[in-house]
Amino acid sequence: MPEKRVTVASKVGLHARPAALVAKAAAAQPVAVRIAKAGGEPVAAGSVLNLMTLAAAFGDEVVISAEGEGAEAAVDAVAKLVSTDLDTP
Template identity: 75%
Template structure:
């Protein structure tokens, strides 16, 4: 199962606008994508509510994972969004 660890770049963390952009990216993938705060339980990354309940702030480490055909591409797409400063 491909996974990638990434640091949350947005100043507000995975809240509001950044969470919506991450969820939209995850929902567009061919396979379900999960995200977990380092050491926490994974949640579906396509849900804004799930992302906000992670309480992942700027500088926190999250693990993004997926399984199935296209999983690596899905993980990379979501990880790239999380690693961007989306506050603008």
């Protein structure tokens, strides 16, 4: 199962606009993408509510994972967004 550890780059963490953008990208993947704070339980990354309740703040490390065909590309796509500052349009 491919997984990647990345640091949340958005100043507001995975909340509001960044959460919406990450959830939209995760939901668009051909496989289910999961995300967890380091050491925590994974949640579905395609849900804005899940991302917001994860309480991943700026600078927190998260683990993104997926299974199945296309999982590596899906993990890479979501990881790229999480590690980008998405606070401004």
